[in-house]
Amino acid sequence: MAMSKLSDLDVSGKRVLCRVDFNVSTDKKTGEIKDDTRIVAALPTIKYLTDRGAKVILCSHFGRPEGRDPKLSLKPVSERLTERWGKPTAFADDCVGEVAEKAVSAMKNGDVLLLENLRYHAGEEADDAAFSAQLAKLADVYVDDAFGAAHRAHASVHAVAKLIPQKAAGLLLEKEVEYLGKALENPERPMVVILGGAKVSDKIKVIEKMIDVADTILIGGAMSYTFAVAEGFSVGKSRFEADKVELARHVRKLAAEKGKKFLLPLDHVVTQKFEAHAPHQVVGWGKIPDEWDSLDIGPKTVELFSKEIATAKMIVWNGPLGVFELEPFNAGTFAIAKAVAANTSATSIVGGGESVAAVKKAKLSDKITHVSTGGGASLEFLEGKLLPGVAALAK
Ligand code: AMP
Numbered sequence: 001m002a003m004s005k006l007s008d009l010d011v012s013g014k015r016v017l018c019r020v021d022f023n024v025s026t027d028k029k030t031g032e033i034k035d036d037t038r039i040v041a042a043l044p045t046i047k048y049l050t051d052r053g054a055k056v057i058l059c060s061h062f063g064r065p066e067g068r069d070p071k072l073s074l075k076p077v078s079e080r081l082t083e084r085w086g087k088p089t090a091f092a093d094d095c096v097g098e099v100a101e102k103a104v105s106a107m108k109n110g111d112v113l114l115l116e117n118l119r120y121h122a123g124e125e126a127d128d129a130a131f132s133a134q135l136a137k138l139a140d141v142y143v144d145d146a147f148g149a150a151h152r153a154h155a156s157v158h159a160v161a162k163l164i165p166q167k168a169a170g171l172l173l174e175k176e177v178e179y180l181g182k183a184l185e186n187p188e189r190p191m192v193v194i195l196g197g198a199k200v201s202d203k204i205k206v207i208e209k210m211i212d213v214a215d216t217i218l219i220g221g222a223m224s225y226t227f228a229v230a231e232g233f234s235v236g237k238s239r240f241e242a243d244k245v246e247l248a249r250h251v252r253k254l255a256a257e258k259g260k261k262f263l264l265p266l267d268h269v270v271t272q273k274f275e276a277h278a279p280h281q282v283v284g285w286g287k288i289p290d291e292w293d294s295l296d297i298g299p300k301t302v303e304l305f306s307k308e309i310a311t312a313k314m315i316v317w318n319g320p321l322g323v324f325e326l327e328p329f330n331a332g333t334f335a336i337a338k339a340v341a342a343n344t345s346a347t348s349i350v351g352g353g354e355s356v357a358a359v360k361k362a363k364l365s366d367k368i369t370h371v372s373t374g375g376g377a378s379l380e381f382l383e384g385k386l387l388p389g390v391a392a393l394a395k
Contacts, residue, residue, distance in 0.1 A: 001386065003177060003393040004168040006045070009141060011054040013109050017139035018045065018170065019156045021148035021373060022060035022077045022114075031071060035360075036080050038148070041373050043084060045145045045170035046112060053109040057138055059095055059156055061119045061149065068120045078114040089114060096121065096134035104138050124155045132159035145170025147177075148374040150389030151381075161392035169393050172373065177390060179349050179370040180381045184213055188313035188347055194305070194336060196221030197319025197354060200244045204251070205383035206318060211254050216261040216312075218305045220297045220321030220332065224265050225288075227252065233286035236270070238294040263308065267298030269322070269329060276326045296322030297332035306339035315340055318352035318379065324361065334362045341367035351378030 020042040025034045042058070049056045058081075063072040078091040092103035095115035103113055118124040123131025132155040136142075142164035144150070149157050150173065161167055169177065183191070193214040195203055200223045210217055219227060225240035230248040255262035264285065270292040271280040282298040283289070297305070301321075309315060317340060324333040340348050341364040350359050351372035365371050372378040381387060 001391070002395045003174065003390065004395050005174055006048055006143065006168050006171065009143075009166060009168050011049055011052050011141055013053055014055070014140040015057060015104060015107070015138065016049055016054045016141045016143055017057050017059060017135065017160070017164070018049065018143040019146045019149070020045075020058050020060050020170075021146035022058070022074060022081075023062050023148060024077060031076070033076060033080055036084065038373060039077065039081055039084055041172050042145055042170070045143065045172060046085065048171060049143070050110045050112060054141070055104070055107040055109060056112045057104055057107075057115065058112065059115045059118055059135070060146065061124065061154070061156070062117045063119070065117060065119050072117055072119075074114060074117050081112075081114060085112065087112075092116060094120070096131065096138075100138055118154075118156050125152075127153050127155050127159045129159060131155050132163060135160045136163035139164060140166065142167040143170050144389055144393060145172045146389065147173045147372070147377055149377070150374065150387040151377040151385075153388040157389035158392050167393060173390075175370070176372060176374065176378070177381075179347070180351065180372065180378060182347070183314060183316050183349055184209070184382070184384060187213060190215040190312055191314040191316070192216045192218065192308050192312035194218045194220070194309070194315070194317040194321070194340075195319050196223065196321040196333070197352070198222050198239065200226045200241055200248060203319065203379070204244075204247060206379060207251055208254065209382060209384045210316070211251070211258055211260050211262070214260065214316070216263065216308050217255065218263050218308060220265055220301065220305070220336070221319050223319070225294065227264050228286055228288075231286065234288065234290065235294065236288040236290050236292040238288055238292075261308075263304065265297045266300040266304055268294035269296035269298050269332070270294045271329075274323075274326075277328065280328070295326065295329040302332055302335040302339075305336055309336070309339040310343055312343060312346045315343065315346050315348040316382065317348070317350045317355050318382065320354050320358045324354075324358045330358075330361070333358045337362040337364050340364075351382065
């Protein structure tokens with residue numbers, strides 16, 4: 001699907017409502033911003049628009065407030081934005097109504113204004129017509145740069161786009177769709193997909209889609225234990241989904257029918273305690289003792305998967321291969337991150353919240369071609385779904 005791009009728009013002197021994803025992660029106790037990647041990621045679009053004399057009105061959701069919750073105000077984000085932008089930016093205490101309208105009417109060309117949390121209004125998540133009309137009233141042009149919110153048909157990414165005829169994708173959203181779209185429609189081959197994480201049920205549609213488009217699928221994480229059970233093995237205390245065993249069998253059959261390489265781990269790192277630095281040992285595939293819990297892929301699996309990754313021309317990775325939050329059970333995930341980073345001749349894409357966190361923790365993000373900013377959105381995109389926020393920008 002062809003999307004309108006910023007270069008299709010004339011924004012000079014126009015009021016541009018720009019939906020960004022400033023849903024940053026914060027410290028649970030202090031509320032301090034822990035990671036401002038999402039703010040930094042929006043800067044190229046803000047620069048593009050201000051360089052052309054637009055009045056840039058930013059809007060975003062933040063957390064899941066029920067009504068006006070001061071703990072989920074975007075005010076601290078606006079302060080961090082000013083720091084990152086390096087020039088003053090304004091903040092409006094509400095995203096619609098008199099407060100927002102007044103703030104917009106005070107703007108000059110090239111100014112940047114951030115509106116308060118969209119989710120202070122129930123109309124945002126309800127994709128409400130009256131709420132989106134209030135938002136649309138603020139602007140002449142609509143730009144969506146919030147890939148992280150593109151899978152939700154909420155007012156600021158969906159209904160509002162219908163009300164503002166002049167609209168386009170921001171640079172970040174355009175880049176996301178370009179890379180993820182390439183993986184689905186025109187991948188370089190061989191294409192290797194690494195899938196991990198907690199549950200088969202969360203990823204089943206991606207697994208099925210990837211069996212269609214990829215050449216090799218590598219499975220790790222807790223979801224691999226459901227496949228082990230499907231082969232008749234016991235997995236001790238390891239996490240698996242009893243009701244997805246049949247589905248796991250079906251998926252393997254599907255991969256075999258389509259002639260795809262579908263590789264499961266060769267070994268596991270098992271422990272009796274789910275805690276950091278717990279005593280652990282390596283056992284072979286299907287050899288998890290009773291009362292033991294497998295928390296990572298073992299060294300033979302790392303070697304096998306790394307060989308596949310080294311020969312790939314396109315790599316897509318979603319989901320950690322073990323409990324990367326706990327040392328030393330992060331070793332498998334970090335080794336795979338290194339293998340992906342080391343293949344500089346491949347286009348590598350990491351999508352999905354936890355795998356992105358793992359790559360960041362391994363300090364390898366800058367070695368990945370494209371680190372997606374959307375967890376749920378990248379997952380749904382890779383399922384082959386047309387996301388509402390993307391569909392709304394159709395040419
Ligand atoms: P997801 O959000 O589905 O990608 O799952 C990510 C979570 O899966 C992470 O928090 C990991 O700790 C968890 N995970 C990965 N491997 C295992 C495992 N072997 N046992 C338990 N949890 C795991």
